[in-house]
Amino acid sequence: MSEFSNYKIATLGSHSALQILKGAKDEGFSTICVAEKGRLKPYQSYKVADEFIEVDSFKDYFSIEKQIIKANAIVIPHGSFVAYLGFQNVQKVKAMYYGNKKILEWESDRTKEREWLEKAGLKLPKIYKDPKEIDRAVIVKYDGASGGKGYFIANNQAEFNDGINQYAKGRKQTTQEYIVGVPIYVHYFYSPLNKELEVMGFDVRYESNANSIGRIAARDQLTADIRTSYTVTGNIPIVVRESLLPKIFEMGESIVKVAKKLTGRELFGPFCLEGVIDPNLDFYIFEISARIVAGTNPFINGSPYTWLRYNEPMSTGRRIARDIKMAIEDDKLEKVLG
Ligand code: AMP
Ligand code: AMP
Secondary structure (H helix, E strand, O other): OOOHHHOEEEEEOOOOHHHHHHHHHHOOOEEEEEEEOOOOHHHHHOOOOOEEEEEOOHHHHHHHHHHHHHOOEEEOOOHHHHHHHOHHHHOOOOOEEEOOOOHHHHHHOHHHHHHHHHHOOOEOOOEOOOHHHOOOOEEEEEOOOOOOOOOEEEOOHHHHHHHHHHHHOOOOEEEEEOOOOEEEEEEEEEEOOOOEEEEEEEEEEEEEEOOOHHHOOHHHHHHHOOOOOEEEEEEEEEOOOHHHHHHHHHHHHHHHHHHHHHHOOOOOEEEEEEEEEOOOOOEEEEEEEOOOOHHHHHHOOOOHHHHHHHOOOOOHHHHHHHHHHHHHHOOOHHHHEO
């Protein structure tokens, strides 16, 4: 049995780092926060980081990677990690890295992502390749985790062109059928050690200005000429109707299996299916995040679902640290490294 205290846990100071570092400490690990200069305060104030490595920008990760390797630290990727490094650069990470790196290629490209979701048998919104074909409300989105900034709604080709000129010049976009229903994000965790899929919780994003338009009367919305945008500012926890759970487990299990067919390896650790449930209770999935999502942040002390299973505070960050700890103690660390 190897000693887990020979290892440290490191992550970039943003997104879900508070939770990741706190979870690591709760499991007994020493922690490293790679922080941008002038942005250390939260990690100091909440006492989650034992050490800091300062950088001018997260993009400089590779210039400090030697220090991470020397510290024998395992890097935990999150939304900022992938957003600032880019998925191609993540492949070049030499430090110990928690997660399936190969799957990021399938996550970052919307065509490949769709193939993955389709192969898993999930219901997806229709895609419009040619704006001439727009025959209903559509949402125009961009690649990567950009937090919904500049997405727009169009009902026909003219509105589409107008939106592209305003928001999307030169950006690679995808046009999807707009599903009228409620958005729900499912937080999963799959451990390659016990081969079990867990549903950790659910959230919905708090988006500006989408979440505030309903605060003024329709008449005022029209005169103010508002365009809907989805800039994420925070996350709100949700519990779902219990009868939806069997289907939600099935969807997650299918995603894990198909990832193995695509990359030769299961998807493991935390991941999230993002979609909308319509009034017929059909769950349309428009995106997958193959890593921890910030929507798990309301559950630093555990969610109603993790409470059912663990009877102790179990955040997704802590669940990651526990997986790593168990892997080290069983001499199976390679099972959780990408
Ligand atoms: P940041 O470090 O805040 O710039 O975020 C990095 C990436 O993660 C961006 O693409 C954000 O849109 C995304 N992100 C950050 N926080 C959240 C959140 N609370 N919910 C969803 N996505 C987020
Ligand atoms: P995303 O960045 O893909 O998570 O999308 C940002 C927001 O846009 C989501 O929280 C949803 O409210 C909304 N959204 C995205 N795609 C769709 C869709 N196909 N139908 C309805 N709403 C969507």
